[in-house]
Amino acid sequence: MSFRRVVWVGHFVCPLQSWLNQRDHSFRDRIEVVSMDGFAGYASAAEAAVPKATRVMDPFHVVRLASDKVTKCRQRLQIETTGRRGRRGDPLYKNRKTLLTRDSLLTDGQNARLDDLWAFDEDYQPLYQAYLVYQRVIDAYEMKNRRQAKKAMSHLIDQLRVMKGKAHKEIAQLGRSLHKRRRDVLPFFDRGVSNGPVEAINGRLEHLRGIALGFKSLNHYILRCLIHSGGLTNKINAL
Structure with missing residues (x-):
């Protein structure tokens, strides 16, 4: 299939599905993989127009989904423990960027600040759990063995799916989202499409x-x- 540059009006499911439906069957039959972000409308359009193609959710957007839950958990705990938004001297606000850094890239000082954060208040344990989940998502994509990586991601999704309780609601939301998009998340480890x-x-x-x-x-x-x-x-x- 030759490469083309396409600029199309619209961002939602209807324009994409309309564009795909305007292509002939031979064009659509040659589409093997559809790489997409986390917008569910793209998955719906691909399912309707090119059902034989493998849908792949890009790793960046999976990691971004997990990082968003870390941020939402931090913000929730900030309000619950202080009754206001974060300020410069607040432990949670002060470590907002460090919490989103790959653990292998943390400096000794950053690791020490995180240790102090986890020891500062027992109410921060839900954030600690969300942080660990975020790092596990990244770890899965960093693994050299694709088969083991796929198994690790699948196991993580199964674990998160059964998470319950108000304290871990962000992790539970992530689990439901990943389970719903399991068919799009896991094929990356087979196809390697980005x-x-x-x-x-x-x-x-x-x-x-x-x-x-x-x-x-x-x-x-x-x-x-x-x-x-x-x-x-x-x-x-x-x-």
């Missing part, structure tokens, strides 16, 4: 949208996207 190249281009296009003063014409927007992302290699003196 949405990284698309996200890299999207980053440049988001930057373009940020510095632009607005586009009234879709054609103009597509042209600027191609220029900004290096899609037009020939020199254009008119611009």
Whole structure:
């Protein structure tokens, strides 16, 4: 299948499904893998239009889903223990970035601060558990053996699925989300497909949208996207 650059109007399920349905059957039959982020609408569109294709949820978005739960747990405990949002001197707020750092990248000072945080208040135990889950998600993607990594992720999803209780509600939410998207999360370890190249281009296009003063014409927007992302290699003196 030849590569094409596509800019399409819309972000939700209907535009994507409409675009796929406009392609002929031979085109859709050649689609083997659909890599996507965590938006459920993309999974629904792929299921309807290309049911034989393997859906893969990008690792970045799985890790991001876990990190969001760590942040939400920290924010909840901040309100419950202090009655207000975090301030610079608060232990939880002070370690907000450290909590999202890969444990193998932590300095001795950061490890010491986390140890102090866990010992500061027993009410922080739910955050500690969420932090460990977050690190286990990352560990699964870091494993060299794909078969063992898939087994580790599957086991983690099974464990999180049965989590209950108000104290661990963020972990329970993560478990339900991962279980619901299990068919999209686990195939990564078989296919190894990443949405990284698309996200890299999207980053440049988001930057373009940020510095632009607005586009009234879709054609103009597509042209600027191609220029900004290096899609037009020939020199254009008119611009």
